Amino acid sequence: MSHEASLHREVVTTHEVHHDEHHGHHHQETFITKYVFSQDHKMIAKQFLITGIIWAIIGGLFSVLFRLQLGYPDQSFPILEDILGSKWAAGGKIQPEFYYALVTMHGTVLVFFVLTAGLSGTFANLLIPLQVGARDMASPLMNMLSYWFFFIASIVMIASLFVQTGPASGGWTAYPPLSALGDASEGSKTGMDLWLVAMALFVVSQLLAGLNYISTILNLRTKGMAMTRLPLTIWALFFTAVLGVLSFPVLFSGFILLLFDRHAGTSFYLSDIFLASTQKALPNEGGSAILYQHLFWFLGHPEVYIILLPAMGMVSEILTTNARKPIFGYMAMVGSMFAIAILAFLVWAHHMFVTGMNPFLGSVFVLLTLLIAVPSAIKVFNWLTTLWRGNLRFTPGMLFAIGFVSFFISGGLTGIFVGNSTIDIHLHDTMFVIAHFHIVMGVASFFGMFAGVYHWFPKMYGRYMNNTLAYIHFWITLIGAYLIFWPMHYEGLAGMPRRYLDVSGWVSFNQFSGLNRFISIVSIIVFAVQLLFVFNFFYSIFKGRRVRTQNPWGSNTLEWTTPINPGHGNWEGEIPEVHRWAYDYGKDGRDFIPQTEPVGKNESSH
Amino acid sequence: MMATQLVMEQRKRIHPSKFLLWVAIGSIVMMFAGLTSAYIVKRSQPNWTSFEMPLLFWYSTAAIMVSSVTMQLAERAFKQRERQKYKMLLLLTLVLGLLFVVLQWMGFKAIWQSGVTFSGAGAGQFLYIIAGLHAVHVIGGVIALVIMSVKAISTVKRNYNMVPVEVMATYWHFVDLLWLYLFVFFMLLT
Numbered sequence: 001m002s003h004e005a006s007l008h009r010e011v012v013t014t015h016e017v018h019h020d021e022h023h024g025h026h027h028q029e030t031f032i033t034k035y036v037f038s039q040d041h042k043m044i045a046k047q048f049l050i051t052g053i054i055w056a057i058i059g060g061l062f063s064v065l066f067r068l069q070l071g072y073p074d075q076s077f078p079i080l081e082d083i084l085g086s087k088w089a090a091g092g093k094i095q096p097e098f099y100y101a102l103v104t105m106h107g108t109v110l111v112f113f114v115l116t117a118g119l120s121g122t123f124a125n126l127l128i129p130l131q132v133g134a135r136d137m138a139s140p141l142m143n144m145l146s147y148w149f150f151f152i153a154s155i156v157m158i159a160s161l162f163v164q165t166g167p168a169s170g171g172w173t174a175y176p177p178l179s180a181l182g183d184a185s186e187g188s189k190t191g192m193d194l195w196l197v198a199m200a201l202f203v204v205s206q207l208l209a210g211l212n213y214i215s216t217i218l219n220l221r222t223k224g225m226a227m228t229r230l231p232l233t234i235w236a237l238f239f240t241a242v243l244g245v246l247s248f249p250v251l252f253s254g255f256i257l258l259l260f261d262r263h264a265g266t267s268f269y270l271s272d273i274f275l276a277s278t279q280k281a282l283p284n285e286g287g288s289a290i291l292y293q294h295l296f297w298f299l300g301h302p303e304v305y306i307i308l309l310p311a312m313g314m315v316s317e318i319l320t321t322n323a324r325k326p327i328f329g330y331m332a333m334v335g336s337m338f339a340i341a342i343l344a345f346l347v348w349a350h351h352m353f354v355t356g357m358n359p360f361l362g363s364v365f366v367l368l369t370l371l372i373a374v375p376s377a378i379k380v381f382n383w384l385t386t387l388w389r390g391n392l393r394f395t396p397g398m399l400f401a402i403g404f405v406s407f408f409i410s411g412g413l414t415g416i417f418v419g420n421s422t423i424d425i426h427l428h429d430t431m432f433v434i435a436h437f438h439i440v441m442g443v444a445s446f447f448g449m450f451a452g453v454y455h456w457f458p459k460m461y462g463r464y465m466n467n468t469l470a471y472i473h474f475w476i477t478l479i480g481a482y483l484i485f486w487p488m489h490y491e492g493l494a495g496m497p498r499r500y501l502d503v504s505g506w507v508s509f510n511q512f513s514g515l516n517r518f519i520s521i522v523s524i525i526v527f528a529v530q531l532l533f534v535f536n537f538f539y540s541i542f543k544g545r546r547v548r549t550q551n552p553w554g555s556n557t558l559e560w561t562t563p564i565n566p567g568h569g570n571w572e573g574e575i576p577e578v579h580r581w582a583y584d585y586g587k588d589g590r591d592f593i594p595q596t597e598p599v600g601k602n603e604s605s606h
Numbered sequence: 607m608m609a610t611q612l613v614m615e616q617r618k619r620i621h622p623s624k625f626l627l628w629v630a631i632g633s634i635v636m637m638f639a640g641l642t643s644a645y646i647v648k649r650s651q652p653n654w655t656s657f658e659m660p661l662l663f664w665y666s667t668a669a670i671m672v673s674s675v676t677m678q679l680a681e682r683a684f685k686q687r688e689r690q691k692y693k694m695l696l697l698l699t700l701v702l703g704l705l706f707v708v709l710q711w712m713g714f715k716a717i718w719q720s721g722v723t724f725s726g727a728g729a730g731q732f733l734y735i736i737a738g739l740h741a742v743h744v745i746g747g748v749i750a751l752v753i754m755s756v757k758a759i760s761t762v763k764r765n766y767n768m769v770p771v772e773v774m775a776t777y778w779h780f781v782d783l784l785w786l787y788l789f790v791f792f793m794l795l796t
Contacts, residue, residue, distance in 0.1 A: 138622045214629050260735060266731045268648065287727060
């Protein structure tokens with residue numbers, strides 16, 4: 001036993017030595033190893049972020065195009081035919097197949113490629129080693145592979161936009177039978193196959209990343225960094241990774257069965273349905289389309305929290321730093337994130353209330369769904385009490401963090417509506433659902449992401465972003481997002497369906513034609529302002545004001561103890577030791593006390 | 607608070623590679639949990655057909671169980687620095703792993719020839735995919751065993767690091783247990 005233990009210690013020592021060696025070698029990097037096939041977590045974070053930004057522009061542009069159709073269903077835009085060709089925009093009108101492809105790809109791109117890979121890929125990579133005090137991830141190679149799997153997935157998904165029959169168009173959830181039958185629609189042909197391949201590669205990327213995040217957080221914390229001293233960002237990213245590692249494989253199973261149904265003639269999801277396009281009944285028997293929905297939403301619901309939790313963590317960190325006050329209820333924050341992570345796995349069927357599910361089963365899912373309101377309310381309460389009587393510094397990051405809280409409240413409240421199976425009978429598949437999840441998950445997470453980018457940009461590039469452009473970006477996006485999504489609640493309550501190409505055939509929805517035009521105009525303005533952010537981002541990388549101090553925000557966490565432009569290995573000397581939690585702001589008459597400072601003799605404990 | 611700190615301090619003593627493997631195992635378990643629960647849901651649908659478990663699967667089960675024992679013995683031999691024995695046992699595990707995959711393939715063919723194909727619906731379709739995915743995981747292990755055997759046989763570099771052997775053994779026992787679970791699952795719920 002003692003023999004084994006001593007050997008074990010030996011192994012651990014070699015590991016440390018290895019890291020130091022690595023650190024010593026960083027000046028030998030070539031362009032390829034530094035910027036392309038980099039194993040430095042900070043560079044990989046930037047790669048994820050910039051790829052995410054490109055995807056966000058593409059996905060956002062899709063929404064502008066289909067908003068044109070929704071806002072102006074009876075007008076034609078000849079320029080669209082010039083750009084997109086006569087197949088997709090004949091006569092300057094967006095064709096139905098193209099419209100469905102646009103909404104499908106908008107969902108897929110934004111949910112997976114931007115708000116999963118772009119958000120947690122960026123900030124988990126950047127912040128985990130820096131904030132736990134590690135030289136790099138547990139496995140830098142796996143980390144690099146994770147980005148490149150994401151990159152290949154991106155290439156395949158981009159390629160699917162250019163195939164003759166168009167990209168997948170059966171909705172971002174890819175429900176069979178539409179997604180399982182090539183004959184069902186144009187987008188169910190090659191586009192759907194490429195979609196599945198891209199998503200499978202994406203799952204691999206997320207698994208590699210998640211494994212790494214978890215083992216880095218649990219194994220590579222610096223001396224003194226107990227779990228209870230971790231910044232809330234790291235806790236949030238930890239739960240995010242756990243959710244991903246446990247739920248993405250289930251989605252993968254679902255995709256494998258779908259691929260076999262598409263190409264091998266199996267009957268997992270397909271049954272003997274009659275197909276109008278071929279005038280024949282399928283040879284399949286006994287398949288269940290609902291089975292796919294179970295497998296999909298078992299990932300799909302945790303996915304919501306995979307998107308939201310990193311934003312929550314970053315917002316907690318940014319709010320407390322810029323309120324110059326300790327976070328209110330640290331353990332309650334950790335506990336509520338834990339509760340959210342558990343409940344995330346127990347509520348998936350609330351996406352399926354109207355699939356003919358047993359109403360008694362539905363009521364269980366209603367109960368579990370509404371339970372999420374409890375940890376969510378705790379978190380909102382803690383954010384507001386952190387802000388209460390703080391010395392607020394309204395940096396762009398802070399404004400976006402406050403904006404996040406605002407959207408999380410607004411969107412969370414409508415979750416109580418749609419979480420009830422009875423109200424959901426009326427509201428499902430209406431614009432109300434669109435409004436709900438765009439505010440609570442889409443816009444809120446985007447605000448968390450913007451907050452993170454503005455706040456950690458000095459750490460990423462050693463420069464600041466332009467504040468004036470940031471304030472314009474913030475106010476127009478905040479007001480614009482409410483103007484876009486708030487009216488959709490009314491449309492949804494009136495019964496206006498989502499995903500429809502044109503609702504002008506219904507007399508009852510004609511009252512909304514002005515409103516739809518208004519939403520479309522605001523969408524275009526808000527999209528244009530996001531380009532302003534993109535400009536600010538890239539301009540500031542090269543021309544932004546230089547960061548002169550190591551710790552520009554007066555922050556306690558470890559990333560601000562590294563040099564202004566840290567090399568691979570992060571700290572030049574020893575990794576600093578941690579003596580306290582990350583939230584000693586405004587304590588004992590001092591503005592802030594970094595985590596590296598030992599607890600003084602006469603200091604009160606938190 | 608103190609208790610969690612203590613637990614975390616102890617957890618730190620797990621080597622990162624081993625920890626990585628355990629998390630990966632959790633992830634693989636979720637994939638098969640997804641598939642087997644799909645099987646349970648699907649079984650209650652109409653037109654469900656079952657298949658006859660071929661004798662070959664009993665042989666393959668025996669092969670993978672024996673290979674688990676040889677892997678364990680290989681790990682012990684490595685720890686006791688008996689290199690010759692270690693090499694032999696590692697190669698034996700590798701051969702048994704390959705034998706398992708071959709027997710599975712023959713088993714699939716036997717079932718396919720008995721008329722259980724991709725057409726229609728039923729347990730057979732799930733078996734091909736679930737056991738096929740399991741075999742892919744075994745092949746992954748076999749590739750790792752090949753690399754380890756090459757390293758063990760080459761005289762260029764002597765390696766006394768136990769971590770790779772332990773990680774390999776854990777993974778190998780895992781795929782063995784996973785197959786036992788699947789085998790019992792398919793026999794009980796046809």
